[in-house]
Amino acid sequence: MTHTLTLIKTVYEESQLEELEVPQIILAGRSNVGKSSLINCLAGRKKLAKISSTPGKTRSLNYYLVEPEGYYIVDLPGYGYAKCSKTERAKWGMLIDSFLKDNHHIAAAAVLLDSRLNPQQNDMEMVSYFTQCRIPIIPVMTKSDKCKQRDRSKVQKKWQDIIKTKPICVSSKSGMNRTALLNLFAKTAFPGQETENETPEES
Structure with a gap:
């Protein structure tokens, strides 16, 4: 199945939020974890999400429509390394809470x-935040091409012990587990519907 991602909506202010009555998968992570690269990988396009050498450039909620399934991936502002004022970080927090x-x-x-x-x-802390909000967590380990499988597996096991779910390892550069991740998103967005069956590559 060919998947497409289209940027439908960008939200900077709470007043711009509106109810969208379709399933939504949140995409969250540190400012330098490779969110934009992963979005481009999932989309099969190089410039759908802007990639910057300066972490923390995503300062809005970006809604990407995934077709043919018809759910949204909602990209949140990155955390951890964003160079911005406390006031702006507080504004992001209120936007995300809303x-x-x-x-x-x-x-x-x-x-x-x-x-x-x-x-x-x-x-x-982010995992704990979503847990408190009673939002199921899909752990995704990025940049899996940049470390040895042995080392990656150790990190994967540590996260599995914390979250009680085995993370899926991906690489935006090689495309590792691209289809498996999209299938997991679709299965999560629409429980009970059939999706392509692809087992994730060895972690």
Whole structure:
């Protein structure tokens, strides 16, 4: 199956939020974890999401429509390394809180984690935040081409112990597990519907 991603809506202010009555998969992660690269990989396009050498450029909620299934991937502002004022970070926090409040169409939060790093405090805080919001978590380990399988597996096991779910390892550069991740998103967005059956590559 050929999947397409289209940027449908960009939200900077709480007043721009509106209820979208279709399933939504949140995409969250540290500012340098490779969210934009992953979006471009999933889309099969190089410039759908802007990639910058300066972490923290995503300062809005970006809604990507995934077809043919018809659900949204909602990309949140990155956390951890964004060079911005406390006022602006607080504004992002309020925007995200408003997006989450009473949003019954959120199917899960895909939390992106760097395969090369042991669990980081701000990543664990984000996992805890979604857990408190009772949002299911899909752990996704990025940049899996940049470390040895042995080292990656150790990090994967640590996250599995924390989240109680085995992370899926991906690489935007090689396309590792691209289809498997899209199928997982679709299955999460529309439980019970048949999707392509692809087992993730060896972690």
